[in-house]
Amino acid sequence: MRARNHAARAGGSLPAPAPTRLRRVCLATSIAVLIGMTAPAHAIGLADAYDAALSADPVYAGALKEKEAGDANIGIGRSYLLPNLSANYSNYRDATGTTFFGSPEGDTSTNQSYRAYSEGITLRQPIINLEGLARYRYGKATALASDATFADHSEELLVRVLAAYTDTVFALDQLAFASAQKKALDEQLASNEAMFSNGEGTRTDILETRSKQALAQADVADAQDNVDNTSHVLETLTGLPATLNVDDLDRLSDNYQPKMISPASYEQWRDIALDNNAELDAERHSVEASHQQLEVVRAGFYPHVDLVGSLGKSQSNSVDTIDQRYLTKSIGVEITIPLYSGGMVSASSAQARANYERMQFELQDKTNKVLLDVRKQYNLCVSSLARIDALQSAVASATLLITATHKSVQAGMRTNLDVLTAEQQLYEAKRDLAHARYQYLLADLQLKHAAGVLRAQDLYEEAQWFLPTNQTVSTAKTSATSLHLP
Template sequence: MQTAMTRTRDTSRGFGHAMAQRSRPRGVAIRIGVLIVFTLGPVQASHALGLADAYEAALQHDPLYAAAAQEKAAGDANRAIGRSYLLPSLSANYANYRDWTRTTYLDSQNGNQSINQTYHAYSAGVSLRQPLINYEGLARYRYGKAVALASDATFDDRGEDLLVRVLTAYTDTVFAFDQLALASAQTTALDEQLAVNEAMLRSGEGTRTDVLETRAKLELARSDVADAQDSLDNAAHALDAVTGVPLSADVAKLDRLSDAFQPSMPSPAGFEQWRDIALDSNAELIAERHTVEAARQQLEVVHAGFYPHVDLVASIGQNQSNTVDIIGQRYFTKAAGIEVTIPLYSGGLVRASSEQASANYQKTQFELQDETNKVLLELRKQYNLCVSSLSRIRALQSAVDSATLLITATHKSVQAGTRTNFDVLSATQQLYQARRDLARARYQYMIANLSLRHAAGILTAQDLYETARWFTPPGALTPIAKAGAPAPVARQAHAM
């Protein structure tokens, strides 16, 4: 950049003092273009934090993901809970106490007689119950499995969602940092432009209109800097919350998106194929289907209230003086047999509960239909965004190239007297906006690509690692940054 500026000054001297004064706005305008072109270039920083590093940190620190893991653990417990209704139950009991008893013998002829007794009593035993025919237990077992599978699918969805949230927070922060750098560079360049305009006005070679135009652009640029600072602070703290890494104090450690990034068409190319994949693999839909099955099994649990239970029971125990009839006697008892329980009437509880469970079952079916519609709508939205981003990025890249060349052409026109200071400022603003929109479009494509795979239910950590390859550590020049727009500007200045 210094070489380009030196050439501009040497060339201007060849036209004499008056031409040198006229070329000063042109030299500053070239610096505006150079600053903006290089603004999105790398920033020197040590210990760069890459996108993959941010994801690894989020796995350990993101509270939503941690909560999802605990929710999964709670859901998995339903398997054991449901299975317990089909397994035998074993219990033991023991009691040891001292009794004081007063017994009165009724005798109408000789009168009542009473005897006071004090004695030691105890009982101990072990009992076993094994369900043989238990429709309710079978339904509860299936219910527990369905709930556990739903929680597993929900956890898978939270894992995919974490990948999208990490990429979103990371790119939002990098984009905000780039915009702050662009706005700051534009402000610096416009400060110098204003100084030149004021100097030319004092020497009688400039106009007050040029000064006012530049000052107005400068104030707008300062406003952009303030907005960019707010956006960067908000985005950095959002990234802090996801990763648990305090990055808000030094966002320059984040990797930058390479200018060599090239988006590609989603594969498979057709939306109908994506639709079929989503209906089969989307984790939210899988969770909803298991929720519907759980509601159906809950209905079966209630229906079991109409059916008898058959259990195998066995017990062994020893008793001593535990009733007044066997004071001073000890019994050792073993028992085994079949126990049948037949429900007859429960005050309408079973019927009312059945109606309630049936309504809940139908509700989950409607919720599944609604979730399916939402998933397919989100799928189409992200698919369209991916496809449209391809042409948008190509158009914006062309706009950046054209805006860079426009600055050089405008310098020549100002030199020839056919363009004004306002045209230089407009061309500079156009380049600034084109680079900003190009960066935003690239990040939007990245997020849309991962969101598309998330909606289809096939997003994995490997997809994020593949995306991370397009980011380069601070200090590493990208191919396009090495051969950026300043070279043509410098050659045009030398030709003048």
């Protein structure tokens, strides 16, 4: 058994033409054989797929960068309240011509060429700045919204990994079921033909079996395409070469038994979602950010006060100060009072208020959608439990039915068609049972995601039910046994 240490780490196309599918299957088989000759087989578990997706999934990587960009809003907002220090320097060469009129000697002119420069440093510290305070609060709210959005993407990744993984495994199960059924029909057809040759069977039996066999062959082809499609989705999500070693995926244990969700009532899940859902949390912070944006605009009506200090040195920076050098130090309070800006502040305030109220309506809409999702996933979990129990009974009954039907055929009480119908019933019951189990696993994670309490540990706990194929009874073998295959 593989050793895992995940606790410390950390959401249909048309079938390909037959020749294209055949080439793809042959290519995949050749590559798989080549890899099998050069490297030992390594099973891929559900937890392995999640760990790989953390570094390979572009959606998650983009969400991480979005979070980093959002966190920068805190520093941007804080900058409006912190001191602003600036420096200036200029150095140039001046040439000045001066003419003096009305002197006893007549008009005289002088020309001068001199160096002029100035340098200085200015410190400005806001004292009363309502706009800066609102921008700081806006930055905090925006950063918190980004953090909540990233938390939602993190939970969504868990759901997407489980969905891609179980879709692929279920596709493999369907292929195994379809192959087992086709093999059973091949055996049945051979038996019918042998009996007909001995004068014991009928041509009708042969035609019925041959018709079922052709449909089974079509089911196998569809199942192969489904495996190819789902494995490529898993490969894209995780970066693992699923198309090359898809048969090495861990399979759901035959001993898997789902347990009742906890808490058991929808009302408790609803309350948990209202308090913890990451989407709602992000939307609430976005509403607060919109409110602070309104306060930023409103601050345009109010004065702001700054403490200003400066130190400057200059020489010959004007005609009157040629060849004179100055050192200037100043400190004081500067008050800026807005009087009229052409109505821009009033119009911007109306716009910001409308956006703020729109965000409140969007929050309510998001809340309704989240609660609907919670109810949907809760109902799906409950119904899946009942469906799994019913399908387990159906599989057991269908298995007994095949045995009884064979005996009835031998006694002359049933026909070949009854055997084929019983085998089809068992195939469908096993397929539906596998689907119901995967559906419950996914609904369980989706319910926790909608409630905002999904963690990586939840996926790791579900991953314990998936075992390497050499540690659990394979679906194909089970199906073949149930269908009385050699």
